[in-house]
Amino acid sequence: xxxxxxxxxxxxxxxxxxxxxGRSKLMNVRPILYVVCAAALLxxxxxxxxxxxxxxxxxxxxxKILLLTEGPEPRTLxxxxxxxxxxxxxxxxxxxxxxxxxxxxxSKQLPGLADRWEHNDDYSVWNFHLRDNAKWSNGDLVTTEDxxxxxxxxxxxxxxxxxxxxxxxxxxxxxYAEGKIADFNQVGVKALDDRNLRFELIGSTPYxxxxxxxxxWYPVHRETILKFGKIDERDTxxxxxxxxxxxxxxxxxxxxENDVIELIRNPLYWDATNVKLNGINFYTIENYDxxxxxxxxGQLHKTEEVALDKIPYYRREHPELIRxxxxxxxxxxxxxxxxxxxxxxxxxxxxxxxxxxxxxVKNVMRAKQKPATGYTxxxxxxxxxxxxxxxxxxxxxxxxxxxxxxNGKGFPKFNILMNSNQAHxxxxxxxxxxWKQDLNIDVGIENQEWRVFQDSMNRxxxxxxxxxxxxxxxxxxxxxxxxxxxxxxxNTGWSNPKYDQLLDQSAQTADPQKRLAILRQAxxxxxxxxxxxxxxWYTRCYLLDPSVKNWNALALDNHNYxxxxxxxxxxxxxxxxx
Amino acid sequence: xxxxxxxxxxxxxxxxxxxxxxxxFLSKSIPGGPFSAxxxxxxxxxxxxxxxxxxxxxxxxxxxxxxxxxxxxDLGPSYTYQTSSVNEVIARAFPVSFQIGTLAxxxxxxxxxxxxxxxxxxxxxxxxxxxxxxxxxxxxxxTFVMGxxxxxYFGLTLKIAPVSGWYGLDYAPLHPMILPAxxxxxxxxxxxxxxxxxxxxxxxxxxxxRTARAKGVxxxxxxxxxxxxxxxxxxxxxxxxxxxxxxxxxFVVEKVFNVPGLGQxxxxxxxxxxxxxxxGTVAFFAVLIVVFNLLSDxxxxxxxxxxxx
Numbered sequence: 001x002x003x004x005x006x007x008x009x010x011x012x013x014x015x016x017x018x019x020x021x022g023r024s025k026l027m028n029v030r031p032i033l034y035v036v037c038a039a040a041l042l043x044x045x046x047x048x049x050x051x052x053x054x055x056x057x058x059x060x061x062x063x064k065i066l067l068l069t070e071g072p073e074p075r076t077l078x079x080x081x082x083x084x085x086x087x088x089x090x091x092x093x094x095x096x097x098x099x100x101x102x103x104x105x106x107s108k109q110l111p112g113l114a115d116r117w118e119h120n121d122d123y124s125v126w127n128f129h130l131r132d133n134a135k136w137s138n139g140d141l142v143t144t145e146d147x148x149x150x151x152x153x154x155x156x157x158x159x160x161x162x163x164x165x166x167x168x169x170x171x172x173x174x175x176y177a178e179g180k181i182a183d184f185n186q187v188g189v190k191a192l193d194d195r196n197l198r199f200e201l202i203g204s205t206p207y208x209x210x211x212x213x214x215x216x217w218y219p220v221h222r223e224t225i226l227k228f229g230k231i232d233e234r235d236t237x238x239x240x241x242x243x244x245x246x247x248x249x250x251x252x253x254x255x256x257e258n259d260v261i262e263l264i265r266n267p268l269y270w271d272a273t274n275v276k277l278n279g280i281n282f283y284t285i286e287n288y289d290x291x292x293x294x295x296x297x298g299q300l301h302k303t304e305e306v307a308l309d310k311i312p313y314y315r316r317e318h319p320e321l322i323r324x325x326x327x328x329x330x331x332x333x334x335x336x337x338x339x340x341x342x343x344x345x346x347x348x349x350x351x352x353x354x355x356x357x358x359x360x361v362k363n364v365m366r367a368k369q370k371p372a373t374g375y376t377x378x379x380x381x382x383x384x385x386x387x388x389x390x391x392x393x394x395x396x397x398x399x400x401x402x403x404x405x406x407n408g409k410g411f412p413k414f415n416i417l418m419n420s421n422q423a424h425x426x427x428x429x430x431x432x433x434x435w436k437q438d439l440n441i442d443v444g445i446e447n448q449e450w451r452v453f454q455d456s457m458n459r460x461x462x463x464x465x466x467x468x469x470x471x472x473x474x475x476x477x478x479x480x481x482x483x484x485x486x487x488x489x490x491n492t493g494w495s496n497p498k499y500d501q502l503l504d505q506s507a508q509t510a511d512p513q514k515r516l517a518i519l520r521q522a523x524x525x526x527x528x529x530x531x532x533x534x535x536x537w538y539t540r541c542y543l544l545d546p547s548v549k550n551w552n553a554l555a556l557d558n559h560n561y562x563x564x565x566x567x568x569x570x571x572x573x574x575x576x577x578x
Numbered sequence: 579x580x581x582x583x584x585x586x587x588x589x590x591x592x593x594x595x596x597x598x599x600x601x602x603f604l605s606k607s608i609p610g611g612p613f614s615a616x617x618x619x620x621x622x623x624x625x626x627x628x629x630x631x632x633x634x635x636x637x638x639x640x641x642x643x644x645x646x647x648x649x650x651x652d653l654g655p656s657y658t659y660q661t662s663s664v665n666e667v668i669a670r671a672f673p674v675s676f677q678i679g680t681l682a683x684x685x686x687x688x689x690x691x692x693x694x695x696x697x698x699x700x701x702x703x704x705x706x707x708x709x710x711x712x713x714x715x716x717x718x719x720x721t722f723v724m725g726x727x728x729x730x731y732f733g734l735t736l737k738i739a740p741v742s743g744w745y746g747l748d749y750a751p752l753h754p755m756i757l758p759a760x761x762x763x764x765x766x767x768x769x770x771x772x773x774x775x776x777x778x779x780x781x782x783x784x785x786x787x788r789t790a791r792a793k794g795v796x797x798x799x800x801x802x803x804x805x806x807x808x809x810x811x812x813x814x815x816x817x818x819x820x821x822x823x824x825x826x827x828x829f830v831v832e833k834v835f836n837v838p839g840l841g842q843x844x845x846x847x848x849x850x851x852x853x854x855x856x857x858g859t860v861a862f863f864a865v866l867i868v869v870f871n872l873l874s875d876x877x878x879x880x881x882x883x884x885x886x887x
Contacts, residue, residue: 056747056749073658073659075658075659075660076660076661081660083615083617083619084615157622157626158626158629159626160619160623160626160627160630161623162615162617162619162623163619164619164620164622164623165620177622178622234630235655235660235661237661240661256744256745256838257662257667257671258671258838258842258843259743259744259745259837260743260745283742283836284836284838285742285743285836286833286836287833287834287836289726290729290741290833290834290835290836293726293729293730293741293742294743294836296734296741297733297734297740297741299740299741299742299743299747449610449849450610450849451609451610451611451612451614451849451851452608452609452610453610454610454614454615455610455611456609458614458618468616472617488619488620488621489617489618491618
């Protein structure tokens with residue numbers, strides 16, 4: 001206790017220029033000093049030792065531990081309850097489904113727990129054979145019963161799985177979920193024996209293999225789930241380290257909320273010999289600037305994003321660190337077609353044609369995004385992006401005049417709604433200016449906090465609202481299904497029976513090329529009376545340390561971690577001090 | 579004294595109850611629900627989630643249910659951390675904020691009181707203007723500017739502290755709490771310096787100080803023995819609630835240094851509409867503030883005979 005007092009007393013003495021020791025004269029400030037000392041003592045008592053922790057990039061490379069961040073803290077690691085992208089990315093290291101991601105091309109798949117499969121002529125019945133060495137991380141054999149149990153759990157509506165509708169392509173799945181049939185045997189997934197699994201789908205589904213890569217189709221370990229709760233019980237402790245039983249190349253070692261999730265190699269994984277890394281650490285870092293500093297300090301191999309204003313700097317000064325990959329997503333504005341004058345397709349088309357997307361991409365976003373000439377982004381195999389919408393102020397003015405607003409006269413003022421974010425605002429301001437300049441109409445910009453914004457969108461309490469949509473799998477249907485009448489993600493009030501009919505027809509078309517042609521027709525229709533304004537097709541922009549090998553540009557950003565490697569004596573990163 | 583302590587602690591119950599009631603109805607009145615997401619789940623799923631967490635019941639029923647649960651010291655499940663209860667979230671986040679806050683408090687006190695005393699005894703000279711201008715600058719420089727500056731200097735240039743996270747780095751000798759604590763501490767030090775200076779000047783102008791000087795008491799003794807005792811009173815009354823504020827965590831500092839403290843849980847719970855977590859953190863802060871106000875009152879009465887009963 002005495003030592004800190006002396007220290008502090010000495011401090012005052014020096015400051016005051018006195019030469020004498022003054023401890024005995026400090027009686028009256030003692031209470032404060034006691035409090036300070038007590039606090040210091042408490043601090044020491046509660047301070048935890050520095051955990052083994054990270055040792056910087058070179059040491060991580062030597063130990064082959066990949067240091068990543070997925071941004072926010074994952075809410076759960078249960079593949080059937082997970083909803084967000086960070087959750088999916090971490091689960092993909094812990095779990096594997098029937099198939100796994102191809103390390104080079106997101107429209108291809110590699111055999112996962114299944115080693116072979118076949119389908120009938122119209123892609124509506126699929127048989128999968130489970131490989132004989134497919135094991136859970138606790139040593140149990142993966143059987144077809146595990147899959148049946150998992151899909152039953154997923155379709156039990158009281159579990160409230162957010163991706164429950166992903167499974168609705170199974171025959172009878174929706175009816176089971178909605179309680180119209182009680183017998184799960186009537187759902188289109190059957191265990192022919194303990195190695196052979198059959199799926200019966202409601203229609204022709206050539207993209208089924210791609211859909212199967214989604215975590216919603218992953219199996220969960222029956223005994224573990226039931227040990228920690230009932231089949232439909234959410235939030236049980238089975239996802240904690242020590243309890244988590246998975247099928248993936250890695251197992252869960254630690255989970256420190258808002259700090260780090262550490263995974264280590266799973267020795268029982270069927271392909272364990274081909275797993276290059278010894279572990280992956282996923283850090284929770286929500287702030288882009290902090291993330292960038294952590295990268296520069298060697299605490300991360302890769303960032304999740306690059307802040308908008310830093311992109312030009314890295315592109316200019318450190319092109320070896322910045323990566324810009326195409327990303328299967330579209331940035332667009334929704335238009336509420338129930339509000340006048342936006343109910344008029346001509347007005348909506350005019351608004352579309354008066355947006356100079358090239359300029360937005362080049363001057364605002366600056367990360368090689370592509371101007372959206374259609375809705376579905378490029379990269380969907382033979383579908384090809386539609387090349388329909390271009391900047392055409394002449395035609396836009398004409399359309400607006402036809403709609404009864406020559407030179408914007410009498411056009412009621414409306415608002416662009418968005419969630420609070422600087423990038424969204426910058427884009428909105430650019431578009432506001434374009435519309436003013438080309439159409440002579442005035443629009444306001446309104447921002448709302450994220451949850452309020454979503455509430456406004458769901459209730460159609462907006463005129464025009466910004467949004468983004470990322471593919472769940474590699475098929476245009478992942479973009480087009482949202483515009484169906486009454487779809488939960490439509491949120492514009494737009495409805496066209498012809499569109500719904502085309503989508504239904506596509507599901508009954510066995511020939512993949514014909515099917516894509518029908519979908520193209522549907523998108524064409526939507527673009528002719530658009531319930532939105534596609535603005536640009538995404539890219540993903542991030543910083544990647546050169547010591548990371550095989551981190552390829554993937555359109556869905558779903559990396560197969562077992563192929564990722566670290567170069568032990570990787571090129572030392574340049575000094576990044578500004 | 580004992581009576582005061584007991585009665586103040588008993589006051590906690592109505593205080594927490596009122597705070598919880600107001601927060602409960604306020605939090606439920608914000609638009610937007612906890613289960614919306616970029617890709618909207620089906621209405622059935624949203625409904626089941628509401629049923630699962632009891633959000634489908636009438637508001638008063640939810641309220642009664644919640645209050646009876648809190649009476650048993652159970653703050654309910656968190657929607658954001660799906661495998662944790664609010665009690666668990668607070669139990670793991672509070673120690674982080676507590677460590678950072680306490681160290682910040684010590685820094686603030688040491689720097690602030692010293693600067694304030696020096697300024698007071700050198701009134702209207704360079705050693706008054708200098709520390710006070712620095713203090714003014716300290717108040718004006720927000721933590722979200724100071725934090726990154728420290729992170730870049732100590733983390734990237736000197737490489738002696740981690741710039742992110744609550745885990746140690748082999749090459750960085752400084753514990754992850756040091757930089758956040760300095761950031762927070764310097765900010766509060768500025769306030770304390772100004773308060774100390776004001777308090778000291780008040781006391782130094784009083785008759786008993788003049789008497790002491792006339793009696794020939796050493797200048798140093800006047801400062802330490804007579805003046806500081808009264809001069810620090812405003813600081814002490816400021817410190818109680820401030821200490822509670824410091825150890826309950828700062829959202830900004832926790833974000834800048836990416837440490838898993840309680841401050842960010844509180845802010846994020848509002849963004850996520852995680853009602854039990856909002857209520858739990860608010861109730862916890864209420865308890866902290868009452869307790870530290872009590873402590874600062876006790877300390878004040880020990881230092882100032884006039885407030886003793």
